[in-house]
Amino acid sequence: MKIEIRYQSRGGNTKAAAKQIANEFAIQAQSIEVPITEYTDILFLGGGVYEWRMDKTLREFMNSLDCQKIGQMICFSTTGYMNSAIEQMKHIAKEKGIAVNHNELLIKMLLKGHSWLGLEGGHLSDKQMKTIINFTDKIKKEIQ
Ligand SMILES: Cc1cc2nc3c(=O)[nH]c(=O)nc-3n(C[C@H](O)[C@H](O)[C@H](O)COP(=O)(O)O)c2cc1C
16 A cells, blocks of 8 residues: 655644654655655645645645545644644545545644744644554554
């Protein structure tokens, strides 16, 4: 089974989440600058929320996806609080005819690690790391 991970991250939080997901599947997390060129059974796709919405580059990446090359997509996001990146990802996937797995991961940073506050991102707490491991464990069981 081919599993790929792509992330969009301005401040490092979503990249950190992507790396942890990738570790759990023993694969490499890559940014959305790296296109999907081969058929992929599961694409984990993640991004942050900026001014209420997903980043423009993530939207462009999704628009460039060939739906024939994606078996299903699993969405993840880090955010201050809002779930809008995941909601937008699911909306675009539906428009493109890409199946979306019912599992999704939202890591709320609240007031921590936001680059707009001059804070350094990329530091997930032990509890957040555990949440990611629980998320990947559940998916591993479901795809066995
Ligand atoms: C410019 C900017 C705008 C943001 N706007 C929102 C927002 O509207 N709602 C929200 O819940 N979080 C917001 N956040 C918080 C980010 O979603 C959060 O820090 C997320 O972890 C960023 O991911 P990244 O570090 O991978 O870029 C914003 C962060 C930045 C830097």
